[in-house]
Amino acid sequence: MLAALAHTIRRAEATASEARDEESLLGMQGGDQKRGGNVEQGRDHYRWCYWVLSMAALLLCVMWQYSEWYVGRMTDGEDTGGGWAGDFLILVVAVSFIISSKHVVSDKYVIFYWGTAIAYGLGGVGHFLEGSSDASMVIGYYISMTLAFGGDAVRAGWGYALPSSPAVMAQRVFTFCAYGALCAFALWNLKLVLVDDTSKEDLAVSTAGRMYKATQILMGVVEASGSIVWYGITRPQLEGRPLRLVAAAVNVAAWTLVKTMPLMFAKQGIATTVAHRLPHYCQYIIMWVMHTLTTKGYVNSTTRLQHAPGASAPLVKQGEVLLGHAASTDSASAGGGACAAK
Secondary structure, X not given: OHHHHHHHHHHXXXXXXXXXXXXXXXXXXXXXXXXXXXXXXXXXXXXHHHHHHHXXXXXXXXXXXXXXXXXXXXXXXXXXXXXXXXXXXXXXXXHHHHHHHHHOOOOOOHHHHHHHHHHHHHHHHHHHHOOOOOHHHHHHHHHHHXXXXXXXXXXXXXXXXXXXXXXXXXXXXXXXXHHHHHXXXXXXXXXXXXXXXXXXXXXXXXXXXXXXXHHHHHHHHHHHHHHHHHHHHHOOOOOOHHHHHHHHHHHHHHHHHHHHHHHHHHHOOOEXXXXXXXXXXXXXXXXHHHHHHHHHHHHHHHHHHHOOOOOOOOOOOOOHHHHHHHHHHHHHHHHXXXXXXX
């Protein structure tokens, strides 16, 4: 009897040991699956950035090849009027969207339009003055171009109507630092012109002149990163996501082209503004996307309210109430997106 009891106890212990081993094995498999899931989730978390940069690279290649083809077909060897003319065209487009926001449908991207109007309006003046050797014209160039890049700073830091988040704050700090450096180097150049009577040619090869050009390129990086932050934060919003992807990629490609290709043309002795004209066209695409997103949000809000129970007479005036409702909804979604994008 004792032997039978001892045999029963040994079998129970063996069964319990096997159960513990099985639980341990399942736990290890579950841990592996969890770690694998976290890795896959991490890949998905940054996949959006791959799409933005891939599309931007494709657009950049297309514009680059077109510019090379265009230069190859130039007959007189010079084509310099399109820079400031394109700037003024974008100024007119931006002002038209500002007027539309005031009198047709309230647009949450109106700050972006204002920044565009400042950047390209004053930028057109700066490009017009850029070729002059007169001291007063050189001074006018530095003042107008520096203020123009202030418009770019407004666009990149505040133009995308994003709620406050760590990513947005980092972008704004980056914008402040880059634009502050640009202003400092502009003042240095003005000091050389006004106090030291430095010629335009000497100014271009001086440390101050080179650093001013370098910070202009840095402002292009500021603009591109602003678009990437915008798409990354608003990515969880399914409505309008393809359009935001297009706008972000177009802006990255445009600023990459306009800050690199003119340097290459200058080294080759080619005088052309084709590398400026193409990014100007891109700016129209970006503002059209923003205006379309606003209009689409207004139409969708109107439809929802019209089909709501007990809906009656016109519920809005010039879209302000509906757009306010849509903007609050977008902000709430974007806030969730900011948390997801961390």
